[in-house]
Amino acid sequence: MTSTSTTTPPKEQVTRAGGLLPDDPALRRATVLTAFNSLGNGLYFPLGVLYFTRIVGLDATAVGVGLTIAGLFGVVAGIPAGRAADRWGARQVGSLLWGGTGVATATYTLVHSYAAFLAAVIVATALQMASRSVLGAVYADVLPAATRVEARAYLRMITNVGMGVGGALGAVALQIDTRAAYVTVILLNCLSFAAPALLLRGLPLAPHALERHRLKDEAPAEDHWRAVRDLPFLSVTVLNAVLVMQYTLSEVGLPLWIVERTDAPRWTAALLMIVNCVLVALLQVRVARSASHVPTAVRAMRWAGLLLAVACAVYALSAGLSPVWAVLALTVGAVVQVFSEVLMAAGGWTLGYELADSRAHGVYQGVFGAGMSAGMMAGPALVTVTAIQHGTVGWAVLGVLFAVAGLAVAPAVRWASKDAWRGEPV
Template sequence: MTGVLPAPGPLRPLALATLLSRIGNGLLMTVSVLYFSRIVGLSVAQIGLGLTVAGLFGLLSAVPFGHLADRRGPRTLFVVLSIVLCGLSLLYLLVENFWQFLVVSVVLTIVDRGAGAVRVALIAAVTQGAGRVAARAYLRAITNIGITAGAGIAVFALHFDTATAYRLMFVLDAGLSVVAALVVLAVPRVAPQPKSDGGPVWIALRDRGYLAVAALNAGMSIHYAVLDVAIPLWVVDHTDAPRWTVALLLGINTVVVALFQVRSSRGIADPASAAKATRTAGLLLLASMALFAGAAGGGVIVAVALLAVGALVQVIGELLQSSGSFLLGFDLADDRAQGQYQGVWNTSMSISTMLAPTVLALLPLGLGVPGWLILGVWFAGIGILFVPVVRWAAARKPQPALV
């Protein structure tokens, strides 16, 4: 990749498709809860329960859809699933009660998690070696930019606060998603993996080394929810920092990821270097959790300074951890079953996303300063474990022919 745009090739249409679809994601992330509560009339508890149940069902879809991508080819399958998602998202506009909301959420989440695994399989199919890590890093930076832009557009709906304004955001998201899906057709078609006559089908689920690394990665990835879940309540209820500090910390994270995610992936070229980068990330996350904890003991200036420095240290750790994760998810997988393996990796990340709010509620928000320190030690301990576990997983990477 050179400059702002990636080099000519399949990554360019993937980048444009990612930007368009993530703008749509930013729209819905900003307005969806308000729409279902203020316009449809669901309670916050009903919305939370519906999304949680949908998330549980979504855990079941990534591996089967990833396997289907191996058998049918990921590009066309991803386009089909993306268009199906557009139609499903518009069904939200017909929801009038909790049970309708639950059904639509479950079906949409199942397809969405499956499409996510197929997308990563497509990236794996059209990139090679270190280029895969750079591609994922570039697309993650684009993701942050798109979600931020979508949230900015959604401010108009929040300003008018009408059913029509909110529904327009759903329609705009669907339109952007359709265009994004069609853009992906510019990516060269990927041939399906050949099927052999013997051996187990679900090889990714039998690969203990890969499963162990995916589990460690899920435990480390809890840090992604710190700024969204723990920091707003910590700043308001436990420090003297003004409320606008929350926006400052989110801004630091967003800008740094957009500017430096690609650069942070350089030098991460094999499982060993990815594991070492993750180990460093764990230590940085420990330092950032200690800084967040320290903000409770100072005045306004000290609290803002410690929180800002903590956010900067955390995002540096995040850059290293995410870049290491990109390589390990690809490199430890059998290339002849990338869809299946990426389904496992995505499932582990989904589990992390589901568990993170509970962990943060029990530790930093429940225990205060000791909870922050326990969480930091958790990240550092997992980071240290990455080096030997990745070495073991790489040594036993499966080599036999794919079924």
């Protein structure tokens, strides 16, 4: 497999990216579209399900089933979308997918039956998840290879800030609690996809992208789908997907655990989410600098798994404690998990790019993105049947799973590409 680039940029360029100054034109434009989109998503996320249950009048369980079905379509959509990006260009395909997501999301305002809900949410989710996979290929084309991981960390910080501001504004719509308020938020979210789609198409290519396209043109036809047959790369994708489940641990598992198994006040769930957003925004770029090569990325993934196991153990200890001590234990666990999260994100970005065949980045990023989507889908069910149902024993099972996944990354990457190690020890 071929690394995306071996070129090292001037030290000044790296320093500016690491110092949170988007000096690169592509990064500046990506910052604008990321901020715009994350603001819209943050507006919508707190009230999306409530719109379909409270305003449209659908059954909550049926809505949950529908969202799960839509998620399955989204997982599958990432791979063909990646192939389309290889064939017609990641920026062009990504722009169409983002614009399509905006249009599909607008149809939510026309939903008055379960069948219409199911059709709308399947189309919108499939397009949105496909666009996320293609976005990885876009970044492979437009961001300088040597600073790509730091740039993605910077964009993730922008995403967290945008989501936080959007969520605060979305709370206003929740308080108003009228159909007009919900519809306004949905339409604003539509614009957060449609408008950046225009910016995405105009992102300037990085110099290394020309070489990548030349290699792609030389690739034989049977190599275009290589990623779906690349067992070493798929093994790394699966291990990354296991560690990605920690996102749903924060979003689904902890709120349920706090309410059902601890004496901590319910607002603790919001406190932990704030702690997560703030620390990720502060740490992600700095951590990304230390995981921008394959050996350091593997070490980051190893530590991510081990720290996540520690966080699971601390969460388990919160059961049976007094409210004050339960809040303290949960907060400590959340802080430990943040370090796992930022290490995993940085390590995953590096491995997803460096272990991919540069002639078919679209399909490789589609496969890697599909793995992440699958992990996000499986996460809520896994957390529920382990920690929520079985308490300490369930947390122990999760901890072992995460630790093993983190430790298994090193042999999986050795299998995937010996050349990627560049002679450095793991």
